[in-house]
Amino acid sequence: xxxxxxxxxxxxxxxxxGAELWxxxxxxxxxxxxxxxxxxxxxxxRREFERRGVPCALRSTGRSVPELAGCAAWLARRLxxxxxxxxxxxxxxxxxxxxxxxxxxxxxxxxxKHDHSYDGALTRVLAAVTDVCxxxxxxxxxxxxxxxxxxxxxxAPDGRPLPxxxxxxxxxxxxxxxxxxxxxxxxxxxxxxxxxxxxxVQALARPGGQGWRLAAVGPDDPSDPxxxxxxxxxxxRLGVADRVDFAGWVQDAxxxxxxxxxxxxxxxxxxTGPGQEAFGGTAVEAMLNGVPVITTGPGxxxxxxxxxxxxxxxxxxxPPADPGAVADALGRLAHPEARASFGRAGLRRTAxxxxxxxCAALLARTLSEAAGLPGAGLRxxxxxxxxxxxxxxxxxxxxxxxxxLGRDAGxxxxxxxVRDKDxxxxxxxxxxxSRDVERxxxxxxxRDVERxxxxxxxxxxxxxxxxxxxGEPDRFLALTLPQLTVPGxxxxxxxxxxxxxxxxxxxxxxxxxxxxxxxxxxxxxxxAAARDAGAGAAARELIVCADAExxxxxxxxxxxxxxxxxxxxxxxxxxxxRATGRGPLAGALxxxxxxPEELGGAPGPWRRAHxxxxxxxxxxxxxxxxxxxxxxxxxxxxxxxxxxxxTDVSFAGSAARAGHRCAVVGAAEVRRELRAPxxxxxAAAFREGRDVAREADRRRLVGWAVRAVAATxxxxxxxxGRREAGSAAGAVRARPARRVLWVPGVVAVARLSLPxxxxxxxxxxxxxxxxxxxxxALDVAWAAGVLRGLVERAGAGRRSRAGGDAExxxxxxxxxxxxxxxxxxxxxxxxxPPGTGRSGRRPLPRSGDGGGER
Numbered sequence: 001x002x003x004x005x006x007x008x009x010x011x012x013x014x015x016x017x018g019a020e021l022w023x024x025x026x027x028x029x030x031x032x033x034x035x036x037x038x039x040x041x042x043x044x045x046r047r048e049f050e051r052r053g054v055p056c057a058l059r060s061t062g063r064s065v066p067e068l069a070g071c072a073a074w075l076a077r078r079l080x081x082x083x084x085x086x087x088x089x090x091x092x093x094x095x096x097x098x099x100x101x102x103x104x105x106x107x108x109x110x111x112x113k114h115d116h117s118y119d120g121a122l123t124r125v126l127a128a129v130t131d132v133c134x135x136x137x138x139x140x141x142x143x144x145x146x147x148x149x150x151x152x153x154x155x156a157p158d159g160r161p162l163p164x165x166x167x168x169x170x171x172x173x174x175x176x177x178x179x180x181x182x183x184x185x186x187x188x189x190x191x192x193x194x195x196x197x198x199x200x201v202q203a204l205a206r207p208g209g210q211g212w213r214l215a216a217v218g219p220d221d222p223s224d225p226x227x228x229x230x231x232x233x234x235x236x237r238l239g240v241a242d243r244v245d246f247a248g249w250v251q252d253a254x255x256x257x258x259x260x261x262x263x264x265x266x267x268x269x270x271x272t273g274p275g276q277e278a279f280g281g282t283a284v285e286a287m288l289n290g291v292p293v294i295t296t297g298p299g300x301x302x303x304x305x306x307x308x309x310x311x312x313x314x315x316x317x318x319p320p321a322d323p324g325a326v327a328d329a330l331g332r333l334a335h336p337e338a339r340a341s342f343g344r345a346g347l348r349r350t351a352x353x354x355x356x357x358x359c360a361a362l363l364a365r366t367l368s369e370a371a372g373l374p375g376a377g378l379r380x381x382x383x384x385x386x387x388x389x390x391x392x393x394x395x396x397x398x399x400x401x402x403x404x405l406g407r408d409a410g411x412x413x414x415x416x417x418v419r420d421k422d423x424x425x426x427x428x429x430x431x432x433x434s435r436d437v438e439r440x441x442x443x444x445x446x447r448d449v450e451r452x453x454x455x456x457x458x459x460x461x462x463x464x465x466x467x468x469x470x471g472e473p474d475r476f477l478a479l480t481l482p483q484l485t486v487p488g489x490x491x492x493x494x495x496x497x498x499x500x501x502x503x504x505x506x507x508x509x510x511x512x513x514x515x516x517x518x519x520x521x522x523x524x525x526x527x528a529a530a531r532d533a534g535a536g537a538a539a540r541e542l543i544v545c546a547d548a549e550x551x552x553x554x555x556x557x558x559x560x561x562x563x564x565x566x567x568x569x570x571x572x573x574x575x576x577x578r579a580t581g582r583g584p585l586a587g588a589l590x591x592x593x594x595x596p597e598e599l600g601g602a603p604g605p606w607r608r609a610h611x612x613x614x615x616x617x618x619x620x621x622x623x624x625x626x627x628x629x630x631x632x633x634x635x636x637x638x639x640x641x642x643x644x645x646x647t648d649v650s651f652a653g654s655a656a657r658a659g660h661r662c663a664v665v666g667a668a669e670v671r672r673e674l675r676a677p678x679x680x681x682x683a684a685a686f687r688e689g690r691d692v693a694r695e696a697d698r699r700r701l702v703g704w705a706v707r708a709v710a711a712t713x714x715x716x717x718x719x720x721g722r723r724e725a726g727s728a729a730g731a732v733r734a735r736p737a738r739r740v741l742w743v744p745g746v747v748a749v750a751r752l753s754l755p756x757x758x759x760x761x762x763x764x765x766x767x768x769x770x771x772x773x774x775x776x777a778l779d780v781a782w783a784a785g786v787l788r789g790l791v792e793r794a795g796a797g798r799r800s801r802a803g804g805d806a807e808x809x810x811x812x813x814x815x816x817x818x819x820x821x822x823x824x825x826x827x828x829x830x831x832x833p834p835g836t837g838r839s840g841r842r843p844l845p846r847s848g849d850g851g852g853e854r
Contacts, residue, residue: 002562002667004034005368005376008084009054010075012093014043015221016249017190018281019114022136022154023090024048029158030360032377033367036082038075040093044219044249061097068097075101086110086371092118092126099129104605108132108370112152113140114279132370134363136279139300150366154281155359156350157254161289167259171215174247178259182213182243185330186260188253188282191216191231191246192224196266196296198234202323205238208331212243217256219249254285262333265295268320280304284353287314287346292339294329296320304349314346361567372666374570375562383488384542384561384627386480387534389527390473390507391497391547472548473510477517483557484516491517492537496530499523528639535633543633546625550577550670559668560627571632571660572652575668577624586674588770589681591759592778593620596669598758607754614751618778620672621684626651627668632660649691678774682781689785694793751775 009023016024027035037049040061049056057078061071079087079101087102087109089095095111102109111130116139124145127133133146141149162170172178185204189195197216203209220228228246235244250256257263263286280301283293287305293315295301306313316332318325333339354362368376473493480491495507504521511519522533527547535543542564544557556575563573576596581587598607626648628636635658639651652662674681755775759767 002373002376002378002559004032005086005364005371005373006034006082006084007036007367008079008082008087009035009037010040010087010089010094010098011037011045012040012091013222014039014041014045015190015219016044016048018154018279019091019112020045020048021281022114023088023112024052025155025158025356026152026360026363027052027054029356030364030377032361032364036084038078040071040097041222043222063093068093071097072101076104079105079107083107085373085376086367088112088367089130090114092122095126095130096122099126103129103608106607108372110134110367110370111144111146112136113144116140116143119143132366134366137300137304140279150362152359152363152366153354154279154284155356156288156353157252157285158356159252159255161255161258164258167256170250171217171247171256171259174250176213176215176245176247177242178213178215182211183261183334184259185212185214185262185264186217186257187214187264187266188217189265190218190221191227192221193227193230194268194270196264196268196321197227197231199266199268199321199323199326200264201231201235201240201244202238203326203330204235204240204243206324206327208327208329208334211334212262212330214240214244215247215260216245217247217250217253254282254289257286257289257291260286260291261339262330263291263293264326265293265301266318266320266326267296267299267301270321283315284350287343287350288353290343290347292316292333292342292346294318294326294333305346311349312345313342314349315342358567365566365568368566369570369663372664374566374573374663374665375559375564378562378565380558380561380563380565381486382542382561382564383486383490383540384544384557384564385534385538385540386484386489386491386544386546386557387531387538388473388476388480388491388493389530389534389545389547390493390495391527473507475551476546476548477510477514479552479554480557481514481516483552483554485558486561488540489516490539492520492534493517494520494522494530494534496522496525496527496533532638535630535638538630541630542627543630544625544627546670550625550672552625553669553671556625556668556670559665560625563663563665563668564627564629570663571629571635572655572662573627573668574648574652574662574664575624575627575670576664576666577620578669578671579620579674580671581674584764584766584770585678585774587762587764587767588759588774589674589678589778591755591762591767591771592618592775594754595758596666598754610750610754618685618782619688621674621681625668625670627665628655629660632658635660649688650694653691653694678777682777685778685781686785686788689782689787690789690792691785693786693789748772751779 011020011023013020027033036055036057037046038057038059039046039049040059042058042060046056046058059071059074061067075097084107087098087107089098089109090112091114095109099109099111108131109129110132111126112134114136123143127144127146130146131148133141133144133149134152135141135144135149136152136154138151141151161167168178168184176184178184185200187195187197187200189197191197200214200216204212204214216231231244231246232241235241263282265280265283280295283295283301283305286293293305295305295315295317296319297303297306297317302317305315306317316329318329333342364377365374368374477491484491493507493511495504497503507519511517518537520533520537522530525533531545535545542561544560546552560573560575563569577593578595579590579593581590632655636651636654656662752772752775755771756768759771
């Protein structure tokens, strides 16, 4: 199983209210989250965290700007030291502190929105600086204004309530006077003025309220310390003090609901709170127990209790701050038949409410995708098919194998002997090559995959003696077969190179050594067509596509399999790719591509600014591996159903428009060594830019076009002014030119800062001078591709309008599908250049772009 996700929960208050009960109930039923807590105020919540074994840190913080800023700086230092995978800010105040601290440290921040407080300017700011928003009901999801918002509702309680007699006895033990024949009106909330308990007290003194008692369950709130005294004085003044009791805070207060004849949720706008109840967990719990509800409206709770009009209501909706309306509702509920009718309707309305386990799984999925680690804390058990494309037979036909595949492999069986005539000088070449490998290991830390495969892989695999000395299909199989740990796993090897007898025989020999490997021959087919052929022949629902040239990490398949085990998993999953290269030019090209550790989680301030100004960079040729379901592959139309060779961007965009979510698995890493000439990398960058322009929604087109133009300019060397410097007049004219030309020079240095830093980490000084040329070549190719894609898109749009085609070339939203539209949000990794507009659904990031700003 993958390790649990490390989560830092930031809680704004120490009291236990609805927001705190929400997070505690979800932590109680999941083992996928390794949690620590930061409290901005002390109180009972700290004891509840500690009782669950959650480490707590206390930093008492007020609401003034200096206090919030100081707490954010303190939290940033803590996050740098602890390095959690993601931060969960449980409320507006928590997000105000946690969001800037997380941004400074490059940690993703998820904001949990529980109410409508501060809807407006502050909400828009938090939507811009947090990575994902979690709302506890649909109205909060919409009010968050967040492009990547998802609903994680308040769960139905896990357990059984007390029988009515035991519940009333427990309330009596806590101070409620229930010895008379009055009906019981129950409120469960913190004692703050905006909860409307005073309206319930006043209703007891009005017609309709006679014959009812009020029991207020809930703790005092430090923000309103005099509320209990105010309510007590109000009850005495109205002459109903003998029918009003305060039971204090009760653990699992929902278990007392059967004692009540009615539950009141009377939140009102009084200038001290959010104005309306958001989810209203007490109302849902009451309806789950068949108890009618009186609530204020309009709002989400009112919709849940009494809307829509064609369904019987589970209670009565009254205007806020209207004690007379509450008294009238109590009069209607005085009859047992009326209460029973409302109770039955409430049961029907809440029958589909999810439980704690389902809500906790949804929260864990949201947090893990925000961190770029979907599947964290899970162990995948579904079998999968790995489709491996081999072009031209790979290098297997040109190299001597150094690995034996299959249980019975040995000398002369699964391994070709070295011929006598190849000894001597051949051995010297092998020694030179070994020294080269060792030098590259020293200068490139990313080449950690070049190691021996373990002695025992459980499937009869022999160790790889020299991963660099074997053919690519041999190496890929040696590293992948040990990862086929689930019965039914298979590898489909697709040879789409030229018809070559020796190469074909070599691949057939490889496939014959293990029954889990099948070979398909598609001579001359494109890479996309070869992928489609392999996916069509795959026997499993989950399909992983890779090229024989990539070198997978030891847990590559485990990470993808775990991500596919999420509840409602993404239909398309992308791993991440590390580029490496031998020699100065290949090293400079590798420095142009961001490595996985640089893209993981959320970028720090400089990397975030770099991505904002210059984009996420060009992806590695060939990119990472893709995993997808068979249904997503079919709905997307496959890989080859296009006029020309394309990148994975277009496939993911098609899958997203068909209604499938896309996510990045930041821990599923492969390595690619850049052996191809520069022109291949330039061609790949051009294709990627073209597909980005084709797939981008209209809101992002301007940004991509500006970046494309800037990419061709910022790295241009400033040469103007030198020709005129030979004369005095020329020198005078050159001065203003120099004052202007230093600007692109500074921008160029800023653009090259990250590639230079990557090259410097390699430790090879020969690489540094070549980085500007490599970066400029890729930037210009990508920019040309973007401009080409924009031109093609505009032309396709004109042809579509001229032909009367109702389908837009790249609509702002996804086309409706028979399966409906599932909720979608960002994944915490990837810049998601090809968005799909109003729906909030976003296709996969450009292949190889494993992370970045959301």
